[in-house]
Amino acid sequence: MQTEAGAKDTRAQLINAAIDMFHEKGFQKTRVSDIVAAARVAQGTFYLYFKSKDDVFLHIAAEFKGLFAEVIEGADNLFAGTSADEIRANLLVFIRDLVRLYSENKKMAKLLFYESGQHDCSFRNTWQDLYLDFIDMTRRQLEQNRDSAFLSFEDAETEAAFLVGLFSRSLFYFIELKNDIDIETLSRRMTAFVLGGLSKQSASGGI
């Protein structure tokens, strides 16, 4: 019924429909029949492109994971700098990239956030691995700057977990409640809060 170009369309239609439905009803409550209805194709068509409902989820997850991993892996010396402003500027770039990624892929991001604990070990683990990678990358970058005149932390791992937790959870608050968040402002304030948490003063007890 469609040309080769159509095939790509159908696949994309199905993925978009799946994202919409998963987002709206959750993975488990979404029926394959919901997806094909939203994509306006027949039931069987779904199985031309995906082995199962799990399979389409995995494809969606893999795509977002790829985007996410890119940002994580591209991060370099987040906390380096010979002045507070330089550090802040470095960190801001990274945080802004992440905020942008989440807000440009709201549905996917939310979907994966909530579904990450629900799936097969294979998926659950790769997703958790990514989260752990995020923490670990942050920890390493902190440790590279253990001697910084501006930073203070105990074992780096703990502070990295705080940072990543703050980031990944609070973003949902803004994404779910504010339809159009101001990426620039949010990134700046998140950067400020995080650096405050890591600053010499806070650790030294002088608040």
Next chain:
Amino acid sequence: MQTEAGAKDTRAQLINAAIDMFHEKGFQKTRVSDIVAAARVAQGTFYLYFKSKDDVFLHIAAEFKGLFAEVIEGADNLFAGTSADEIRANLLVFIRDLVRLYSENKKMAKLLFYESGQHDCSFRNTWQDLYLDFIDMTRRQLEQNRDSAFLSFEDAETEAAFLVGLFSRSLFYFIELKNDIDIETLSRRMTAFVLGGLSKQSASGGI
């Protein structure tokens, strides 16, 4: 099969089994037959104590929500104080209570965290309301101390979201990965990080 005293036992067995199974497989993938098998009772027995699978989940959720709400509602003037140490001490008490609550109810906490986005509106909303209450309570307490010599924030809501996000997400990292976290140390460092994020210096740009 059981004495009169056994009735309470059976109900508790079912609830514990349900927590275990929901925690292990997620709500949707857990079958009533999994729960009764874990509780070592017959299939029909389940329905003597709960109206449905949803019902037992709601009971579990309600219990944790009650404990959680208690801590939230008990919080009073978290950020008040005439010295940095006094503020820190106040905040520490609250954070320690929460950390303790989570670590004493690991499975429930994790379960509700992951399922919070999954359920029928009735539950989803009450749970999200609690989360929003948490943020709102934090916001109000921040605003009460807008003139504090030690604190600095813009609209309070944003900082409250950071704080709650940091708390609720990073705890999972510690709970899932570290079998025995040191509540005292973790609370202290979380307090320090949060106060750093809210401190005058960080906001003023001096890091």
Next chain:
Amino acid sequence: MQTEAGAKDTRAQLINAAIDMFHEKGFQKTRVSDIVAAARVAQGTFYLYFKSKDDVFLHIAAEFKGLFAEVIEGADNLFAGTSADEIRANLLVFIRDLVRLYSENKKMAKLLFYESGQHDCSFRNTWQDLYLDFIDMTRRQLEQNRDSAFLSFEDAETEAAFLVGLFSRSLFYFIELKNDIDIETLSRRMTAFVLGGLSKQSASGGI
């Protein structure tokens, strides 16, 4: 709806219904819905007793294979004897047992005969193994009597294959076409034909 005794009934009902339907429509064309309709139980009930349609077939097959293997393994010195009559009497007992087995389990026998080439390797192989065992047992018993004054054959394996082929295929002719075959007569004539095929005269060319 039924007592424990009922459980056995239900299982037996399902097996009988399955045998009837497989026999009537063939394994592949039989739907689980045909079986449950014939057994007068609900669709889901089937899955309380069997994992799948394949599973119930395997149970049926295993039962018949057990009966069949018993007869095969019980055979002893079929071709021994110091007179033609003695040999004939020995062989007759065995053949009569087999004819009886088939005619008492017509549907199962026919079912397995036709379906034996259709199933998973595991089943296909065990079934073929039984057939090969039948041939091999016959071959061994022939070879034990290679020096018999009354028997003549070249490599025994070939004659064993003839004998088993004659038996297993021609029985279907009688079972399918004659509703009540005379077990006694058929066994006697089959014995006579087989012994004729193995007799000295036939091999020596004197017919």
Next chain:
Amino acid sequence: MQTEAGAKDTRAQLINAAIDMFHEKGFQKTRVSDIVAAARVAQGTFYLYFKSKDDVFLHIAAEFKGLFAEVIEGADNLFAGTSADEIRANLLVFIRDLVRLYSENKKMAKLLFYESGQHDCSFRNTWQDLYLDFIDMTRRQLEQNRDSAFLSFEDAETEAAFLVGLFSRSLFYFIELKNDIDIETLSRRMTAFVLGGLSKQSASGGI
């Protein structure tokens, strides 16, 4: 994709692919997609040459049935002869033709053998009719020689069924297990065994 000459090729490719797949997986478990994959043509191409999956099976069956019927119908006075050797020679020609037919069309023969009990009445019946024709032809030829000095049988039908059963079943043993059977030897020994079974001596009780 193919030249005019290619059309014949495509049809032949499809038939060969179908024989291979039916032989390997059975008719029911073979999907049209298996056949077209094996034939290396597109899904739709199949329907240019055959009306349905059943149709291609029927074509295959018809071809083998034609070959088979030729041999059956060509048989003439199999058991006639004024000496044992003459009878044996006559019978040998016929049996050798059949053995050759089977061994030259192994897959088709095996396929039809196993599927003969599976199909819609139209095919099942025509195939079974052929089998019954085989038996009936044999019976008639036996009866034509009821007065033979060399043959002995009771009702001819029974002996015919033995003979045909022996032939059609034991051949599978040799075809499936021995990759290269010796047609000449097998035919000779089958002839000898059959004639032994029909000989005066065996029937008279002298073995």
Next chain:
DNA sequence: TATGAATGAGTTTTCATTCAT
């Protein structure tokens, strides 16, 4: 002739819930 994406009716399978004992 050839293609292969699309179809949808027809199956298998699952599992929360009921109810007779």
Next chain:
DNA sequence: AATGAATGAAAACTCATTCAT
């Protein structure tokens, strides 16, 4: 209170066949 076999509605999934290109 407890049991566990039975239920059947609701899904997931298959695959022969069609048809626009």
